Amino acid sequence: MKKDDKFLHFLASHAKNYGFVFPSSEIYGGINSIYDYGQYGVELKNNIKEYWWKSMTLLHENIVGLDSSILMHPDIWKASGHIEKFNELLIDNKDSKKRYKPELLIHKRINYLFDKYNHKKKKDEILYRMYKSLKRNDLLDIRLLIDELNISDPICGSKNWTNIRLFNMMFKIPEKKLDLFLRPETAQGIFSNFSNVKKSGRMKIPFGIAQIGKSFRNEIVARQFIFRMREFEQMEMQFFILPEEEKKWYEYWKKIRLKWHLEFKLGKDKYKLKNHINLAHYSSSGTDIEFNFPFGFKEIEGIHSRRDFDLKRHGFFSKKKLRFFVDHFPSKNYIPYVIETSLGLDRLFLAIFSSSLKIEKLENGKERVVLKIPPYLSPIKAGIFPLVSKNGLPEIAKKIFNEIKIDHKLIYDQKESIGKLYRRQDAIGTPICFTIDYDTIENNTVTMRHRDTMKQKRVHITKISEEIEKETGLKNILRKLSNDLVN
Numbered sequence: 001m002k003k004d005d006k007f008l009h010f011l012a013s014h015a016k017n018y019g020f021v022f023p024s025s026e027i028y029g030g031i032n033s034i035y036d037y038g039q040y041g042v043e044l045k046n047n048i049k050e051y052w053w054k055s056m057t058l059l060h061e062n063i064v065g066l067d068s069s070i071l072m073h074p075d076i077w078k079a080s081g082h083i084e085k086f087n088e089l090l091i092d093n094k095d096s097k098k099r100y101k102p103e104l105l106i107h108k109r110i111n112y113l114f115d116k117y118n119h120k121k122k123k124d125e126i127l128y129r130m131y132k133s134l135k136r137n138d139l140l141d142i143r144l145l146i147d148e149l150n151i152s153d154p155i156c157g158s159k160n161w162t163n164i165r166l167f168n169m170m171f172k173i174p175e176k177k178l179d180l181f182l183r184p185e186t187a188q189g190i191f192s193n194f195s196n197v198k199k200s201g202r203m204k205i206p207f208g209i210a211q212i213g214k215s216f217r218n219e220i221v222a223r224q225f226i227f228r229m230r231e232f233e234q235m236e237m238q239f240f241i242l243p244e245e246e247k248k249w250y251e252y253w254k255k256i257r258l259k260w261h262l263e264f265k266l267g268k269d270k271y272k273l274k275n276h277i278n279l280a281h282y283s284s285s286g287t288d289i290e291f292n293f294p295f296g297f298k299e300i301e302g303i304h305s306r307r308d309f310d311l312k313r314h315g316f317f318s319k320k321k322l323r324f325f326v327d328h329f330p331s332k333n334y335i336p337y338v339i340e341t342s343l344g345l346d347r348l349f350l351a352i353f354s355s356s357l358k359i360e361k362l363e364n365g366k367e368r369v370v371l372k373i374p375p376y377l378s379p380i381k382a383g384i385f386p387l388v389s390k391n392g393l394p395e396i397a398k399k400i401f402n403e404i405k406i407d408h409k410l411i412y413d414q415k416e417s418i419g420k421l422y423r424r425q426d427a428i429g430t431p432i433c434f435t436i437d438y439d440t441i442e443n444n445t446v447t448m449r450h451r452d453t454m455k456q457k458r459v460h461i462t463k464i465s466e467e468i469e470k471e472t473g474l475k476n477i478l479r480k481l482s483n484d485l486v487n
């Protein structure tokens with residue numbers, strides 16, 4: 001097994017064994033590329049969502065939220081271009097019966113052929129030809145490239161390929177009158193509610209609408225754990241602007257979004273900005289924020305200028321006026337441009353989880369597995385444990401737990417020795433633990449133990465809640481981001 005695959009395997013089994021991510025429908029043998037989030041996974045996911053939501057709707061006074069439906073009128077998908085253009089190419093190998101994306105096969109092959117000898121010019125020529133053919137939907141030429149590059153099936157080595165076909169990635173639900181679709185992006189719920197939000201909120205340009213929700217895509221190559229799934233969550237924000245301010249806001253959101261990611265402190269070198277060569281059908285320019293996942297740099301968030309593509313098309317298909325009037329010039333109106341920020345929640349979860357999971361060597365020669373996630377995202381903020389489960393210590397610990405459980409997500413445990421309880425909390429990323437011991441009876445102090453340093457200190461029981469807030473409070477990080485926005 002390759003080193004990357006080994007780590008991904010370790011990651012997936014840690015996620016399963018410690019209640020973060022389970023394969024969906026596992027008791028029936030599972031289902032490809034669909035996952036469930038367990039008891040700690042859902043807490044981590046909710047904390048990420050809360051952080052993103054507050055960063056958008058609290059820190060920007062001109063961004064409001066929305067929760068639109070997953071199923072929408074099918075004409076939305078005609079207007080958005082998804083029925084006609086949201087397609088992927090696919091090719092099957094007749095011997096292995098496996099399905100592939102031809103572009104990925106070509107990329108992999110030219111990397112192998114040309115990177116070793118640094119033949120950049122030759123590689124660029126092939127890439128140019130591939131993207132040109134993709135743009136013209138010239139499936140025959142892509143098929144020719146597969147033959148010319150002598151590409152074989154990565155699993156069985158066969159070159160027995162089918163023709164290349166186009167495949168729409170939306171899941172269709174056939175209905176008597178109208179076919180319904182599971183939305184492939186949350187953005188269309190925002191565009192179709194543009195007028196409602198504008199009128200009911202008396203919004204003035206520039207303003208944004210933020211939304212978190214499920215999206216669905218019938219992915220051909222859906223692998224790499226929760227990186228590419230068929231059911232996933234997006235955190236999207238559409239920012240409506242004056243057309244002449246497109247460049248200004250596009251640059252602004254690229255900067256702000258990268259800054260937001262860097263605040264996780266997962267490492268500056270883990271991020272790259274990559275301009276799109278092959279733009280989505282709605283996009284006039286686009287940049288990906290790429291993250292160094294265990295399998296290399298891949299897109300985590302997209303920032304696109306959608307210009308007036310969506311509002312114009314919805315205006316045309318719905319025959320409603322989705323326009324803005326120039327305040328001081330009521331006879332003039334325009335369709336706002338849109339800058340979109342679109343982040344995959346599951347990909348962010350994977351980025352944080354994979355970069356935070358460490359195996360550390362201890363001084364005594366043993367190892368510990370520790371999930372060093374940012375404390376404000378930890379599923380459990382603090383553990384409260386009695387040193388032993390007798391002599392009145394559990395009662396004191398339970399009392400402390402009950403008094404502060406409304407303020408912070410806590411865990412109470414007395415099932416194992418204190419060392420084992422600490423290890424378990426390390427593995428799920430709990431930033432601090434408090435242990436109630438015999439000194440607590442004497443002087444009302446407890447041991448506070450840090451996840452990352454394993455250092456311990458004594459604190460008074462009346463200070464526990466304050467200490468947890470200081471170490472794990474989301475407000476501290478939001479305040480810092482807010483100051484960054486002002487400066």
Ligand code: GAP
Nearest residue numbers: 185187227228229232300301302342343344347
């Ligand atoms: N509304 C624009 C849009 O959907 P996208 O680049 O196709 O743009 C945005 O998707 C983000 O959604 C991606 O950057 C990625 O994080 C996430 N995403 C897309 N497809 C995904 C999938 N199959 N599984 C998990 N996340 C996905």
